[in-house]
Amino acid sequence: MNKMVINHLDKLFVTSDTATIVNELEVQHPAAKILVLAGKAQHEEIGDGANLVVSFIGELLQSVEELIRMGLHPSDIIIGYTKAINKVCLFLNSRASVLLMDERLRILGD
DSSP states (O other), rough: OOEEEOOOOOEEEEEEEEEHHHHHHHSSSHHHHHHHHHHHHHHHHTOHHHHHHHHHHHHHHHHHHHHHTOOOHHHHHHHHHHHHHHHHHHHHHHHHHHHHHHHHHHHHHO
């Protein structure tokens, strides 16, 4: 779906590309700046997936807002998210090595 964006120079963009939209944003809020930087980094590193990154971070921030409203302290939320990141990294590393080993076995078996 196309979006209409007017940047700080009053230039009009009609695009569905999240990377283009993110590049034209001028944000002041620290959390929004992180979201913009993550979208830009994804686009620069991979060339695609900025929409996924922005959507995912937006959902995380929405969850954080709910947790804060429930009375959790931000440092407790950070600790929880850090634990989750570590668990995900361990899982992905274990799966990646298994997949790599499977591919090596296939190559050696041929």
